[in-house]
Amino acid sequence: MDSHAPTPSPARDVPPAFLAALSARFGAQCSMAAAVCAQHGRDEGSLQAPPPAAVVFAESTQDVQDAVRLAAQYGVPVIPYGAGSSLEGHLLAVQGGISIDLGRMNRVLSVNADDLTVTVQPGITRKALNDAIKDTGLFFPIDPGADASIGGMAATRASGTNAVRYGTMRENVLALEVVTASGDVIRTGTRAKKSSAGYDLTRLMVGSEGTLGLFTEVTVRLYPLPEAVSAAICSFPSIEAAVRTVIQTIQLGVPIARVELIDVNAVRMVNAHSKLHLREEPLLLMEFHGSPTGVQEQAEVVQDIAREWGGNAFEWATTPEERTRLWTARHNAYFAAVQSRPGCKAISTDTCVPISRLADCLLDSVAEADASGIPYFLVGHVGDGNFHFGYLIDPDSPDERTRAEQLNHQLVARALRMQGTCTGEHGVGIHKMDFLQEEAGEGAVAMMRAIKQALDPQNILNPGKIFTRPAR
């Protein structure tokens, strides 16, 4: 199975009349400059496709509606663009069409601190959101590393380091405003914390990767800033020892806020990139949130477990500055890794398995990666059973790409045998379409296709992503 090449889908015609109509409606908000189109036709992943024919910089829901209506009239694909930080080719114009950049729709529309909710436009990034609400005593915890847009995070069902405690976008998006394939606007969900009112359109939209609608408003949950926060590093004699510590922590129900694995390769890369002096051993990077007593209790339990597995004493980072430095280093692991092999591209894996299978899945895959000779690093949101290999390939070496994709495929097959998933948080895009088929099975994918067909009969919303369309 060839899972790395975009399924060949003929780019559809973008009629000049459509582009003229777009220009007439949007003026300077529409660009066909080659550099602008190129920038909107790629993401942080390793795949490539010809760029979109134009970029519309939407400034309002009405803008999005008008662009989609024009596209529907001419049967032209539209691809929503947030911060460009997706990894699986979500933004690539594999069937041609236009990009709708939502970056200018970046306002906070209403902070409801008393309800622990906020409604934002989709283009605001998670850091900007947290900055905007910092005086409320609340925060938005979902942290995928990249400073992604909230709309993009909703569209890929993102999660990241804090998900082990606070959940993913699945649990934290309460309501959406969505522009549908016809250019109409619907609202899904309410600001109530729970609801049984009909089909869960919010959850259907979250993770739909721009294929069912474009989000123009997103309401998410917020959390009180914890009274006490402590971060700690603990190094281990082996990856297994680190992972076993995590498994027991989760099984005991310790409400740890973050628990990240960093393998020795990644530690070296991070040390070099971020001028740190972390011990060159597999590390767990942890964070505890709660009352001062609660944080202390949690940390003691985890320290006891770590000690049994040969972990070293915790090194604490208690000031906000130390913690920021540590998490910045973790978040820069990807860039640190790419810099470690000049000119390379990283192929990221994203499997997630039930916690009891984490050690088996990880260790077998480490052995395979070591045997392959391809440089790699390994980081993971291991409290959720989710981890990422980054295979650092020479983009000019088809052989390296093939071998890396082979490793990825073996890893996914292993995760699926263990009742896990091919993607914990990055989404399918064009890179994992075959994996989705393996994971979900023909019947479930057929159901997804039927939903797509029902909601987007012209197949203009980010076509060629998640699954290929059957011949009609």
Next chain:
Amino acid sequence: MDSHAPTPSPARDVPPAFLAALSARFGAQCSMAAAVCAQHGRDEGSLQAPPPAAVVFAESTQDVQDAVRLAAQYGVPVIPYGAGSSLEGHLLAVQGGISIDLGRMNRVLSVNADDLTVTVQPGITRKALNDAIKDTGLFFPIDPGADASIGGMAATRASGTNAVRYGTMRENVLALEVVTASGDVIRTGTRAKKSSAGYDLTRLMVGSEGTLGLFTEVTVRLYPLPEAVSAAICSFPSIEAAVRTVIQTIQLGVPIARVELIDVNAVRMVNAHSKLHLREEPLLLMEFHGSPTGVQEQAEVVQDIAREWGGNAFEWATTPEERTRLWTARHNAYFAAVQSRPGCKAISTDTCVPISRLADCLLDSVAEADASGIPYFLVGHVGDGNFHFGYLIDPDSPDERTRAEQLNHQLVARALRMQGTCTGEHGVGIHKMDFLQEEAGEGAVAMMRAIKQALDPQNILNPGKIFTRPAR
């Protein structure tokens, strides 16, 4: 708007040839006895319809598939039946057809204690599930009061008293096996804690009320039994004082496990029914889960808040027996209420609002209910902003029903103005179809209909629920 009458939908023919084929396939597993059909054609709500033509007692996924295939062949509606505890007419055969009773599919298929998951057949009830796993040190927290089936709870996106801490079925169903409208089987989700693999079919199915598929396996999350549990009662001089205490508790992020409001009417009914001597004032019934220190910390915070609002000292129930007695009394509030007015029927409301609006929504609705002269009680999962009035009407008095439905409608309209939902946990069924339309709007309901049409083109899966079908 007339929200209480089932939308008239002509019962479809159930051809004798279909019933003969059903009998031939299922033998003694199929009953057409009037009493059996009548029992399967009603729920705990106040609405009525003619019973289904037959009941199939499914014992396997294959049984469900075969029954659905026969129904599809003859175009006959099928209605899944769990424990019969729904409240909104979900089980009523408003368009004729047959009931598929899943009560015999009540096995635990696999306990994965190390992963904090369990896979069960849909007919097992929540109490039976907790009984079956009691030696694992884990529990399944979702507790809607009634001893509902897990399949039924998934189908209505149920929640209940523990949801404020542990979430609803939305957050706790990981994976499903589903028999589709064609009788095929698909699997949605995996046992991984999170996933971004395509459309979230699990969440689409959860809350679909039997209209998109019949669940034949359900994988849910489990939680470690808390090290310490304490329950407390606190009485207040007014409903407002009780509710303000709850609002502050939630806004401070106290991870309270249960916080239930019981109004003075319900207290009197419960005292009479359960031979208790609760103080005849508005009460909060609370439960704290955690480490011994954590539980103490939480309780102290809430006690401080309660004191400020004039709450009396907490009365503690620390032994399991005392707690069980308390929660049983709470769960029996509905039956206690119905007994308080012999021959009456209860019409339950189920609004849920953002926590900051809870006091306003509740107090205005209490004033309206008091003014109406209709006997009522009020209980609520107030930590989630969800509460239930039960209007105790004389079923032979059309006037009382009309006035009660009027109160319900005013309450729903108020909740929607406050960005809440018409149903926090009971579902739409046939009772809230008009409310759903008001809440979600025409466009969103049209999207739900399009999905229904795509996945069940013959409209045989529990037809006439959630929304009426447009003319074709």
